[in-house]
Amino acid sequence: MTRLIRFNKPYDVLPQFTDRGSESSPRATLSDWIDLPGVYPAGRLDRDSEGLMLLTDHGRLQAWISDPQHKMPKTYWVQVEGTPDAAAIQALADGVELKDGLTRPAKAALMDEPDGIWARNPPIRVRKSVPDSWIALTIREGRNRQVRRMTAAVGHPTLRLIRAAIGIWTLDGLSPGNWEDLEVPSIPGPPKPKPAPNRQAIARRKAAASTPARPEPNARAKPRKPRKPRKG
Template structure:
C-alpha cells in the first residue's frame, strides 16, 4: 500500500511518548513500512506484508531509486548540483552519484506547522534522486554543499508516486511481478535436517 505520510508522523505503529504514528492513519493489520521516512519529512511511504518486497525496497544493494522534492535555503548554483550528481563526502563516506536538478515549486499541501523562512534569504526547489538510504541522507547532502533543507517530500519510490494522495491518505496496490530466481548450483540440505545426530547406519536419527 502507498501512504502519503504527513509531517510529524513517526514511521512506526506505536510510540510510548504518545506522538502520531502510522496507526493514526492505517487501519490494516500485518503491514510494515519498507524503509523509513523521518518524522520531519513528508510524502510517499510503502507498506507491505511481503517480506522479499520489503527487502527489495529498503535494502541499498537493490539500488531502488527514490526521488525527493527538496526546498533548500539559498539559490542553488551549478557547482552544487554537480557535487550532488558526483557524490558528496559525508562523515560515513561518499554518497553514490545522484540525479539533481532545479524544479519549479511543486503544488503541495500546506505544511503544518509551516516552514520557517528567513525573509532576506531566497529558497530553491530541487528534485533529488538517490539509490541508497542513509540516515537523514538528503538533508546531509544538501547541507554539505551549502544549502540546508527546509522542507523534504518524497515523491516516488521506483515507479510508484504519491500522485492523487492527500496527506494521510493511502491506497492498496498489487505487488510487482518478480523475475524467477536461478536454481542454486550447490543446494544444501534443509535447515530442519542440518546438524542431526547420525546412527551407525549413516542415516539421520
C-alpha cells in the first residue's frame, strides 16, 4: 500500500536520511526521528527551517507534491526583523526581484504570533532596539531559500521560518519531531490519449466521398406510354 506521512521537522535537522558531511561531526537527520524504510521526502525544507514535511514511498505522489510545475501552494509563518509596512507586504504579494528573476505572485499578510508555537532551540537572535513581526506567506514555487531572500529584499530579514502547510496538509496538532500517517489522495494523472485513428476506415470514407453516386436503376428511363385497349 502507498504510504504518506507528515512530519514536523525541528530546527537544525537535515531534510534527508543520511549526512554526507564530516564524519567527525555528524548532524541530525530525518533518520533520528523517522524509522520507516522506503519513504522519501516530497520536497525539501532547509536545515535552519522548521515545520511541515511530507514523505512517501510512491514515486508519482512524491513528484506530484514536490514538482514546481504543479504549483502546489506552500504556506510559511515567517518571523522577521522589524515591522513591514503595507508597501513591503504588497511587494511580497506582487513579486520580488531576486538574482534569479522575479518571484511569482504570492499571498502575504501580517499575522499575530501563531497560537501554541513551540520554543526554538536555540532561540532566535533578538535585538532590544528592533521589534520583530510575523508574516503569513504563501508561495507556489520553490527556489533555493526563496522566502528568506524575499523578506530580505523588502528590508526585513527572516529570524525564524516555519512551514505551516503544503496544499491541503497542515501542521495542526503535530508537535516538533512527531509524525503520523495521512490518507493517500488520488493522484491527478495526465489526460487520456485519444484513440489512434483507423487509417483503413478513413481511406474508405475518402474513397466513398470522391466516387460519384450511381443513378438508381431506371432513373433515366423514359416513362412508358399507356397501352391502348384492344378492340373486340
